[in-house]
Amino acid sequence: MIVLLLILQVLLVVALAPLVTGVVRKTKARLMRRRGPSLIQPYRDLARLLRKEPVVAHNASILFTAAPTFIFAATWTAAALVPTFFLNTELGVAADFITVVGILAAARFALALAGLDVGTAFGGLGASREMMIASVAEPAMLMLIFSLALVGGTTRLPDLALFVQSPTLGLHISLMLAFLGLAMIAVAENGRIPVDNAATHLELTMVHEAMVLEYSGRHLALIELAQSTKLLLYISLIAAVFVPWGSAPAGSDGLHYLFGFAFYLAKLAVGAVALGVFEVTIAKLRVFRVPQFIGVALMLGLLAALLRLVSQGL
Amino acid sequence: MLLILLCLVALLAVSLLAAFTSAKAWANSAIYGASALLSAAVLAAALLALTSGRVALLVLPIGLPWLGLHLRLDALAAGFLAIVALGGTVSSVYALGYGRHEDAPGRVLPFVPAFLAAMSFVILADDAFAFLLAWEVMSLLSWALVVSHDRSPENLQAGLVYVVMAGVGTLCLMLAFALLAGPGGFAFEAMRSRSFGAGVTAAVLLLALAGAGSKAGLFPLHAWLPLAHPAAPSHVSALMSGIMTKVAVYAFIRIAFDILGPIDWRLGLVVIVVGAATAVLGVLYAILQNDLKRLLAYSTVENVGIIFLGLGLALAFRADGLAAAAALAFTGALFHVFNHALFKSLLFFGAGAIQTATGTRDLDRLGGLINGMPRTAGLFLIGAAAISALPPLNGFASEWLIFQAAFQSSHFSQWGLRLLAPTAAAMLALAAALAAACFVKAFGTAFLGRPRSDAAKQAHETDRASQIAMAALAAGCVLAGVLPSTILAVIAPITQRLTGTTMPIQDLGALLPVAGSHNSYSGLVIALCFLAATLTIALAIHLFAQRGLRRSAIWDCGYPEDNALSQYSSGSFAQPIRRVFASTVAQESVVMPPPGDLAPSRFKLVLWDPAWQTLYAPAAAAVLALADRVNGFQYLTIRRYLGIVFVTLVFLLTVLAVWR
Numbered sequence: 006m007i008v009l010l011l012i013l014q015v016l017l018v019v020a021l022a023p024l025v026t027g028v029v030r031k032t033k034a035r036l037m038r039r040r041g042p043s044l045i046q047p048y049r050d051l052a053r054l055l056r057k058e059p060v061v062a063h064n065a066s067i068l069f070t071a072a073p074t075f076i077f078a079a080t081w082t083a084a085a086l087v088p089t090f091f092l093n094t095e096l097g098v099a100a101d102f103i104t105v106v107g108i109l110a111a112a113r114f115a116l117a118l119a120g121l122d123v124g125t126a127f128g129g130l131g132a133s134r135e136m137m138i139a140s141v142a143e144p145a146m147l148m149l150i151f152s153l154a155l156v157g158g159t160t161r162l163p164d165l166a167l168f169v170q171s172p173t174l175g176l177h178i179s180l181m182l183a184f185l186g187l188a189m190i191a192v193a194e195n196g197r198i199p200v201d202n203a204a205t206h207l208e209l210t211m212v213h214e215a216m217v218l219e220y221s222g223r224h225l226a227l228i229e230l231a232q233s234t235k236l237l238l239y240i241s242l243i244a245a246v247f248v249p250w251g252s253a254p255a256g257s258d259g260l261h262y263l264f265g266f267a268f269y270l271a272k273l274a275v276g277a278v279a280l281g282v283f284e285v286t287i288a289k290l291r292v293f294r295v296p297q298f299i300g301v302a303l304m305l306g307l308l309a310a311l312l313r314l315v316s317q318g319l
Numbered sequence: 320m321l322l323i324l325l326c327l328v329a330l331l332a333v334s335l336l337a338a339f340t341s342a343k344a345w346a347n348s349a350i351y352g353a354s355a356l357l358s359a360a361v362l363a364a365a366l367l368a369l370t371s372g373r374v375a376l377l378v379l380p381i382g383l384p385w386l387g388l389h390l391r392l393d394a395l396a397a398g399f400l401a402i403v404a405l406g407g408t409v410s411s412v413y414a415l416g417y418g419r420h421e422d423a424p425g426r427v428l429p430f431v432p433a434f435l436a437a438m439s440f441v442i443l444a445d446d447a448f449a450f451l452l453a454w455e456v457m458s459l460l461s462w463a464l465v466v467s468h469d470r471s472p473e474n475l476q477a478g479l480v481y482v483v484m485a486g487v488g489t490l491c492l493m494l495a496f497a498l499l500a501g502p503g504g505f506a507f508e509a510m511r512s513r514s515f516g517a518g519v520t521a522a523v524l525l526l527a528l529a530g531a532g533s534k535a536g537l538f539p540l541h542a543w544l545p546l547a548h549p550a551a552p553s554h555v556s557a558l559m560s561g562i563m564t565k566v567a568v569y570a571f572i573r574i575a576f577d578i579l580g581p582i583d584w585r586l587g588l589v590v591i592v593v594g595a596a597t598a599v600l601g602v603l604y605a606i607l608q609n610d611l612k613r614l615l616a617y618s619t620v621e622n623v624g625i626i627f628l629g630l631g632l633a634l635a636f637r638a639d640g641l642a643a644a645a646a647l648a649f650t651g652a653l654f655h656v657f658n659h660a661l662f663k664s665l666l667f668f669g670a671g672a673i674q675t676a677t678g679t680r681d682l683d684r685l686g687g688l689i690n691g692m693p694r695t696a697g698l699f700l701i702g703a704a705a706i707s708a709l710p711p712l713n714g715f716a717s718e719w720l721i722f723q724a725a726f727q728s729s730h731f732s733q734w735g736l737r738l739l740a741p742t743a744a745a746m747l748a749l750a751a752a753l754a755a756a757c758f759v760k761a762f763g764t765a766f767l768g769r770p771r772s773d774a775a776k777q778a779h780e781t782d783r784a785s786q787i788a789m790a791a792l793a794a795g796c797v798l799a800g801v802l803p804s805t806i807l808a809v810i811a812p813i814t815q816r817l818t819g820t821t822m823p824i825q826d827l828g829a830l831l832p833v834a835g836s837h838n839s840y841s842g843l844v845i846a847l848c849f850l851a852a853t854l855t856i857a858l859a860i861h862l863f864a865q866r867g868l869r870r871s872a873i874w875d876c877g878y879p880e881d882n883a884l885s886q887y888s889s890g891s892f893a894q895p896i897r898r899v900f901a902s903t904v905a906q907e908s909v910v911m912p913p914p915g916d917l918a919p920s921r922f923k924l925v926l927w928d929p930a931w932q933t934l935y936a937p938a939a940a941a942v943l944a945l946a947d948r949v950n951g952f953q954y955l956t957i958r959r960y961l962g963i964v965f966v967t968l969v970f971l972l973t974v975l976a977v978w979r
Contacts, residue, residue: 078852111709124768129887136756137895147748
């Protein structure tokens with residue numbers, strides 16, 4: 006049973022990812038009074054890219070063609086390790102919150118190298134900015150994990166969810182601060198406005214798109230899918246830690262799982278719409294203002310940790 | 320023990336032999352082959368001693384008359400001896416090939432085996448005299464290795480700074496041992512049985528931190544390291560950066576954890592702060608470098624900082640009676656010692672291969688080497704990913720343990736430590752993230768992109784022996800990351816001895832920081848997941864996607880630029896990070912002529928190291944001024960010399976008379 010569920014989850018995170026991206030795009034379009042592409046347009050785009058022949062620069066090395074596979078494999082692994090509609094304690098043994106961050110860092114490492122491979126100015130620009138943003142975002146992420154670990158006593162995701170689910174949980178200011186911080190990091194890590202704009206090319210502010218400029222065909226499909234999966238991962242992560250209600254606990258019956266599944270879909274939808282609304286209401290930041298944006302998340306994490314320490318009594 | 324001693328003496332003999340035969344054609348292979356075999360024997364013996372758990376003691380009637388020469392092989396010594404021997408073996412194998420490409424390889428040949436033996440003797444020494452003697456010999460031999468090869472003025476300057484700093488470090492250690500030695504004498508066993516007051520403990524710990532830290536490269540005593548380590552030939556750079564800094568870590572552990580008794584938590588706090596500052600500043604300087612080997616040397620500074628951060632946490636936990644957490648932090652630090660020895664040696668070997676192939680280590684003259692030297696590129700990539708703390712490799716496993724140790728900080732009874740630990744963890748995360756940026760830059764500018772010089776265009780793969788040495792280290796990085804429990808089982812006796820307990824028994828592959836905790840990490844499962852996902856994707860691509868591949872010109876949004884200099888260079892890659900984090904130490908100035916003026920515009924970047932300006936430069940000026948004064952004594956008449964001798968004698972007699 007549990008094996009089936011795990012396999013289902015592993016497939017689910019990939020199957021739903023383009024839909025989440027579609028919902029975000031649709032929300033933004035509607036708010037701008039456009040009709041927008043249909044919700045399943047991302048699936049059509051992927052299918053189209055897979056059918057096309059990839060065009061690769063003459064001097065591209067093997068790293069360039071191998072990187073998309075690794076990037077998607079790593080992102081997929083990380084997404085499968087985050088609890089979705091049930092609290093999987095089995096795979097939780099393999100990885101905690103820090104490991105998920107580490108695996109995403111591995112994917113980013115490969116992506117930045119791929120950006121440098123062909124030797125274009127755009128690729129280098131994207132790679133160097135991506136690593137700069139990551140070097141601010143990772144400490145902030147760790148700080149948030151630290152505050153969560155202080156509150157919940159663990160860095161393992163299902164256990165954190167169980168802790169927040171417990172009826173005895175009172176009002177935790179630290180948790181709220183951590184939630185805000187994590188939401189900001191999620192925006193930054195997924196390259197959404199105000200940090201990066203996924204919908205633009207040829208703009209001096211682009212980061213992610215500059216790195217993948219040389220990709221086409223199946224390589225681009227894998228990278229786009231990885232990007233969608235990462236977005237789904239972050240929404241699942243925030244949902245699993247801060248709004249774990251409705252997720253089926255380990256060892257429950259079939260109805261619970263169905264129930265949890267419905268809740269999970271609802272959470273994804275809410276997350277995607279919220280992201281779309283947020284993106285429409287805010288302007289893009291200059292690249293060198295991004296560290297300040299993420300610095301706020303870092304401060305929130307620090308504040309959450311300190312509040313927790315103070316409330317325990319010095 | 321006897322076998323090890325025999326091997327070390329044989330290494331010294333090989334050195335002596337090398338001094339006479341270094342001009343011969345066969346000398347390179349013979350000497351490095353012999354030292355590889357002897358190091359491998361030492362490695363086997365050290366591992367055997369570590370697993371058997373016995374403590375071997377030996378007192379030889381040489382050295383000071385009333386002291387003798389005390390040697391001791393306990394778990395800690397065996398562990399570090401294994402690291403030294405491992406480094407010795409792989410770098411000797413590497414040098415079998417690399418040594419042949421060097422110009423004048425004979426110059427360094429006599430020093431390498433003796434250097435290995437001296438490092439081993441530092442670890443085996445069980446009295447202060449033998450320790451300091453071996454330490455000084457190690458310093459002098461490494462200095463000789465730095466200056467023997469390259470006679471450029473900068474190199475001699477680097478050697479001078481190094482030898483002065485090594486002297487300062489030895490002085491600190493000497494003072495520490497002087498405080499530790501009591502009526503029982505200089506043997507470590509006698510020191511262990513003494514108990515010390517709080518003041519003496521603090522003084523000894525700080526002196527040990529300065530003495531060992533100056534050799535290991537702790538901030539602010541690190542400034543010599545990035546000058547000296549890159550100046551040596553690459554296999555020696557690997558030994559100095561990967562192994563000799565670990566001998567310094569060993570010296571600190573021996574004094575702080577073994578000889579000294581209980582330590583106040585405030586001293587642990589000092590070590591944590593110094594470690595965290597070193598980690599962040601080291602990697603920040605690393606990312607600003609354009610010289611590949613200097614970048615690696617600064618990255619050594621960073622990793623030493625991470626190790627000391629772990630050791631400081633262990634000291635603080637131990638002072639607070641939290642044995643399980645102390646064991647966790649200590650294990651994390653030791654694991655990182657091992658890991659850093661592996662990947663830093665690998666990266667220096669890679670840098671050596673690049674230097675052999677292209678004749679330069681300036682990143683801005685490299686590029687595209689992955690086409691000419693694909694094997695070196697692959698192995699270097701594994702090292703770069705491991706040092707950037709990416710799962711499932713070994714760097715992530717050890718840093719994960721140190722993170723988990725920091726998470727134990729809520730159990731501290733001192734609020735100062737509780738508040739400090741989250742900040743230290745954030746610094747560690749910052750160091751890890753910057754390291755990833757740094758090695759994306761190093762690998763990306765050297766191996767990827769288009770060649771920036773003709774030499775880079777014509778680079779070929781390095782020789783077979785070098786490849787074998789690098790492949791062995793890369794395999795070590797992967798195995799230690801995927802199966803960390805094997806390494807932790809080897810570390811466990813050391814942790815047991817020095818922190819009173821060990822980490823819980825580990826499953827195959829999965830790491831469990833403290834008993835009863837639910838946090839765990841399994842490199843094996845992650846690696847298998849990666850593999851399964853990759854295979855699935857490959858299969859899906861094969862079944863459903865268009866399988867062809869068309870080669871074409873670079874796209875670059877329709878405006879490709881043929882000039883390879885239009886690529887991002889090492890400096891421009893680092894620019895965003897420089898601007899965000901290092902605007903105080905890196906000053907850029909742009910000189911732009913007015914419109915219509917045909918003068919070229921200039922961009923100038925000045926990097927400076929505050930430690931250099933505030934600490935080294937005044938100290939150097941003071942030493943030189945003193946030397947000028949003292950210089951006068953060289954040209955006196957015999958009458959004056961006799962007068963000085965007489966005055967000194969009278970002075971000393973007066974002192975003695977007053978003292979009594």
